[in-house]
Amino acid sequence: MTMSAPSNAFGGQASPWVSRIAMAAVHFFILVLFLQNVAADTWSSVIGLLFAHLYSVVALTYWSKIERTAAGDTVIVTVTLEYVLMAIIFWERASAWPWSTMFGLGMVQVCAFAAVKYWKDLRRAPASAWFGLIVILVYVMVAATAPIIAPFGETEIVGSEYDVWSNKHLLGTDNLGRDMFTRLIYGGRNTVGIAFTTTLLAFIIGGFAGILAAAMRGWVDQVLGRLVDILMAIPSFIFALLILTIVGTSIPSLIMVIAVLDATRVFRLARAVSMNVVVLDYVEAASLRGEGLWWLIRSEILPNILPPLVAEFGLRFCFVFLFLSGLSFLGLGIQPPTADWGSMVRDNATLITYGDITPLLPAAAIAILTIGVNFVVDWFLHKASGLKD
Amino acid sequence: MTDAMTGDPKGEIILDMHGLRIEGRSDEIWHEIVHGVNVTLRRGEVLGLIGESGAGKSTIGLAAMGFARDGCRISGGSIMFDGVDLVKASDDSLRQLRGSRIAYVAQSAAAAFNPAHKLIDQYCEAPVQHGIMPRAEAESDAIDLYHRLRLPDPESIGFRYPHQVSGGQLQRAMTAMAMACRPDLIVFDEPTTALDVTTQIEVLSAIRDIVRQFNTAAIYITHDLAVVSQMADRIMVLRHGNLIEEGETRGMIEDPQKEYTRDLLAVRTFRKEISDEPNAEVPLLSVRGVNAAYGKVPVLFDVSMDIHRKRTVAVVGESGSGKSTMARVITGLLPPSQGEVFYDGQALAPGHRRRSKDDKRRLQMIYQMPDTAINPRQRVRSIIGRPLEFYLGMRGEERDARIVQLLEMIELDPDEFIDRFPGELSGGQKQRICIARALAAEPELIICDEVTSALDQLVAEEILKLLQRLQDELGLAYMFITHDLATVRAVADEIVVMLQGKVVEHGPKAEVLRPPHHEYTALLLSSVPEMDPDWLDNLLDERSGQTA
Numbered sequence: 001m002t003m004s005a006p007s008n009a010f011g012g013q014a015s016p017w018v019s020r021i022a023m024a025a026v027h028f029f030i031l032v033l034f035l036q037n038v039a040a041d042t043w044s045s046v047i048g049l050l051f052a053h054l055y056s057v058v059a060l061t062y063w064s065k066i067e068r069t070a071a072g073d074t075v076i077v078t079v080t081l082e083y084v085l086m087a088i089i090f091w092e093r094a095s096a097w098p099w100s101t102m103f104g105l106g107m108v109q110v111c112a113f114a115a116v117k118y119w120k121d122l123r124r125a126p127a128s129a130w131f132g133l134i135v136i137l138v139y140v141m142v143a144a145t146a147p148i149i150a151p152f153g154e155t156e157i158v159g160s161e162y163d164v165w166s167n168k169h170l171l172g173t174d175n176l177g178r179d180m181f182t183r184l185i186y187g188g189r190n191t192v193g194i195a196f197t198t199t200l201l202a203f204i205i206g207g208f209a210g211i212l213a214a215a216m217r218g219w220v221d222q223v224l225g226r227l228v229d230i231l232m233a234i235p236s237f238i239f240a241l242l243i244l245t246i247v248g249t250s251i252p253s254l255i256m257v258i259a260v261l262d263a264t265r266v267f268r269l270a271r272a273v274s275m276n277v278v279v280l281d282y283v284e285a286a287s288l289r290g291e292g293l294w295w296l297i298r299s300e301i302l303p304n305i306l307p308p309l310v311a312e313f314g315l316r317f318c319f320v321f322l323f324l325s326g327l328s329f330l331g332l333g334i335q336p337p338t339a340d341w342g343s344m345v346r347d348n349a350t351l352i353t354y355g356d357i358t359p360l361l362p363a364a365a366i367a368i369l370t371i372g373v374n375f376v377v378d379w380f381l382h383k384a385s386g387l388k389d
Numbered sequence: 390m391t392d393a394m395t396g397d398p399k400g401e402i403i404l405d406m407h408g409l410r411i412e413g414r415s416d417e418i419w420h421e422i423v424h425g426v427n428v429t430l431r432r433g434e435v436l437g438l439i440g441e442s443g444a445g446k447s448t449i450g451l452a453a454m455g456f457a458r459d460g461c462r463i464s465g466g467s468i469m470f471d472g473v474d475l476v477k478a479s480d481d482s483l484r485q486l487r488g489s490r491i492a493y494v495a496q497s498a499a500a501a502f503n504p505a506h507k508l509i510d511q512y513c514e515a516p517v518q519h520g521i522m523p524r525a526e527a528e529s530d531a532i533d534l535y536h537r538l539r540l541p542d543p544e545s546i547g548f549r550y551p552h553q554v555s556g557g558q559l560q561r562a563m564t565a566m567a568m569a570c571r572p573d574l575i576v577f578d579e580p581t582t583a584l585d586v587t588t589q590i591e592v593l594s595a596i597r598d599i600v601r602q603f604n605t606a607a608i609y610i611t612h613d614l615a616v617v618s619q620m621a622d623r624i625m626v627l628r629h630g631n632l633i634e635e636g637e638t639r640g641m642i643e644d645p646q647k648e649y650t651r652d653l654l655a656v657r658t659f660r661k662e663i664s665d666e667p668n669a670e671v672p673l674l675s676v677r678g679v680n681a682a683y684g685k686v687p688v689l690f691d692v693s694m695d696i697h698r699k700r701t702v703a704v705v706g707e708s709g710s711g712k713s714t715m716a717r718v719i720t721g722l723l724p725p726s727q728g729e730v731f732y733d734g735q736a737l738a739p740g741h742r743r744r745s746k747d748d749k750r751r752l753q754m755i756y757q758m759p760d761t762a763i764n765p766r767q768r769v770r771s772i773i774g775r776p777l778e779f780y781l782g783m784r785g786e787e788r789d790a791r792i793v794q795l796l797e798m799i800e801l802d803p804d805e806f807i808d809r810f811p812g813e814l815s816g817g818q819k820q821r822i823c824i825a826r827a828l829a830a831e832p833e834l835i836i837c838d839e840v841t842s843a844l845d846q847l848v849a850e851e852i853l854k855l856l857q858r859l860q861d862e863l864g865l866a867y868m869f870i871t872h873d874l875a876t877v878r879a880v881a882d883e884i885v886v887m888l889q890g891k892v893v894e895h896g897p898k899a900e901v902l903r904p905p906h907h908e909y910t911a912l913l914l915s916s917v918p919e920m921d922p923d924w925l926d927n928l929l930d931e932r933s934g935q936t937a
Contacts, residue, residue: 281762288720288741289779289830290749303766 210270
């Protein structure tokens with residue numbers, strides 16, 4: 001170990017929030033600098049990229065409380081440099097979509113840091129977990145850098161209808177003559193992004209309400225519980241169709257509707273597992289100490305119900321994904337011409353009758369991600385249950 | 390009666406474990422946990438296995454059935470049971486033996502019984518399964534055994550569900566179940582550890598009688614030397630998977646050869662120095678005429694007591710006597726329906742939410758189960774650091790320095806322990822962390838709710854000594870809730886005896902422990918097992934003499 005940075009890389013005892021806000025401001029400033037440089041010329045952009053990298057190494061060290069080693073630093077620097085090299089090779093494309101380039105760099109660095117930080121656990125992870133992690137990583141990178149990778153524009157009509165697979169169009173073209181490979185890449189970005197946001201929102205709403213109900217009991221529990229009962233009494237697909245027909249199918253309304261519907265399931269789980277934790281002595285000890293509700297929820301209950309919630313997250317994510325694709329298939333999901341895996345299956349369904357598997361590719365993409373996510377969740381659960389013993 | 394334990398000629402060897410080695414798996418590496426132990430047992434003999442937790446006594450007990458727990462394996466040696474080597478025997482032949490010729494009685498009968506079936510149905514399962522007797526015969530046999538084990542209402546108790554009988558009765562029903570096929574060997578794994586002292590006696594005498602009646606060989610596993618000396622003909626002392634000492638019960642108790650055995654024997658000898666009578670000032674805590682109820686069920690009836698500064702008041706009683714409820718009233722978790730709690734002369738608000746931060750700070754609590762009393766997802770640093778932040782507004786380096794100080798106070802090495810999770814601590818260490826958390830608030834009174842009952846005796850004694858040292862150094866007052874009179878003898882200045890929600894006797898320790906006692910105090914006192922192998926016989930003789 002060459003450098004073992006303490007938990008706080010900058011020393012001192014300033015409030016973490018003040019320094020975090022300061023860091024965020026610096027981050028933003030550098031981003032702006034970089035984007036301006038993109039317009040100017042190639043070399044200053046590269047220097048900007050490297051500068052941003054250096055800065056983020058420092059920032060991430062501080063944030064992730066990583067214990068730095070020579071090997072870890074090498075991994076992070078190498079991975080970043082490889083990314084930068086790729087960006088330089090494909091400079092025309094990379095500089096045309098600076099936001100995507102920047103986002104991709106961020107993802108690469110976060111992944112590298114996570115890998116270094118959790119290397120001990122990763123090394124012992126089973127093959128299934130590795131498969132899941134790699135699948136997720138590939139999806140995330142593809143989604144982040146979609147415009148750079150995709151050979152054509154998302155809605156661009158580039159050939160005749162239902163072209164076969166060829167060198168120009170790797171997976172052929174769709175019913176309007178758009179490149180299938182391009183649509184698949186963009187579809188991943190749209191569908192995964194929306195599904196992830198929706199699930200996250202569902203967990204924030206449902207998880208918070210569930211813990212609150214368990215911690216407060218009494219009328220809060222009653223009111224929230226009955227509200228959820230009412231929502232759950234209506235078949236969710238019909239309910240979603242109804243609401244979406246009324247408010248219209250914009251992406252924000254899609255996310256909100258599915259999130260609220262899914263939050264009811266999360267609520268019930270979060271409430272049930274919190275109930276088991278709330279009665280334990282350490283929660284009693286904390287409330288006897290005089291801790292407020294927020295502390296009880298955040299520090300005493302939440303960390304202890306996290307494993308089942310994460311497991312549920314994996315499962316919910318898949319359900320939301322299917323729900324979204326189902327809605328798209330019916331025409332009420334993500335609206336054309338935006339690429340989306342669900343509606344891509346519907347649009348090209350005719351091809352199946354001719355023995356062409358192209359329309360099934362988006363479905364396969366959904367299936368692979370679903371399996372990958374669940375592998376990772378299984379591994380996490382296994383690890384978490386081991387920790388308790 | 391005593392000649393049955395010493396002089397009786399025993400039968401042929403029924404169990405012979407030779408050079409037994411068992412390995413356990415952790416972090417994907419096999420570690421040896423039992424290092425070549427030899428155990429022989431003759432028909433009709435009772436062998437006591439004794440040691441702290443982690444000594445390997447349960448593992449050896451299970452190995453006597455040819456069984457190794459999940460994550461364990463028998464890696465060496467032989468287990469000869471009546472001419473069959475259980476290590477080499479097939480799963481099928483083991484299944485034939487288990488339940489019919491070798492039986493097992495678990496520590497927690499409540500957890501070992503299936504709550505969905507009646508007791509007698511579970512009783513009949515083994516004999517019918519092994520084809521020993523038909524169902525109707527098994528039922529009448531069960532009733533006979535319930536008689537012999539002196540269960541109340543033996544004709545009909547079998548037709549109840551496990552949750553409908555008490556813990557002591559359940560443990561006896563479990564013993565009856567183990568006896569169902571008249572096995573040659575029974576393994577008792579701490580069968581009375583979870584019971585009150587008064588119930589323990591009934592179970593002990595019932596188990597002993599039935600083992601003698603059927604001339605069954607038994608392995609009796611416990612960490613309580615006083616209990617094992619009542620039950621066993623021969624005792625093996627184990628530590629870290631090694632045999633420390635083996636010998637006839639009487640010889641072992643009277644003349645232990647090894648240092649460790651002497652430590653185990655001396656465990657109940659810790660005594661606090663007699664402190665002065667309380668000075669006449671206002672008591673630190675005063676409970677006046679408190680009645681309390683859970684919902685509509687009244688639990689406390691007109692309870693009053695005082696705790697003075699720097700004194701230890703022990704509250705004694707069986708489970709259900711209301712002693713923990715009293716702690717809940719004092720801490721404000723359960724507002725009393727009548728009566729008041731005064732702190733330093735000032736009335737405390739009945740509910741804890743209305744009490745000031747300082748009131749809460751001065752009154753801290755240590756719980757029975759260290760496993761659930763600390764958050765498993767927080768490191769020691771934040772567990773101890775939080776009260777420092779919360780009550781005393783300490784931050785950063787000041788806080789860390791104080792945490793180190795507190796860890797030193799509870800005799801844990803700060804460098805090693807400060808960043809551990811509770812899962813990486815032993816039971817005794819967790820309880821020390823709980824003590825440190827209470828101390829962090831700089832309290833004046835600490836309520837200790839059965840703080841040692843979940844711990845091994847040697848560890849428990851260390852905790853008691855630590856609490857005593859802290860009291861001397863910091864001038865704390867303790868309210869010590871316990872059902873263990875040995876603990877009371879060790880630490881108390883004053884004793885409050887509770888029965889069914891009422892205080893039946895209270896006063897300075899010497900006064901309460903000196904006759905004449907209240908009837909119930911006498912019962913409690915006489916029920917504490919002593920290291921004398923004749924103690925149970927004498928006691929039972931005495932009690933039957935009284936009733937006759």
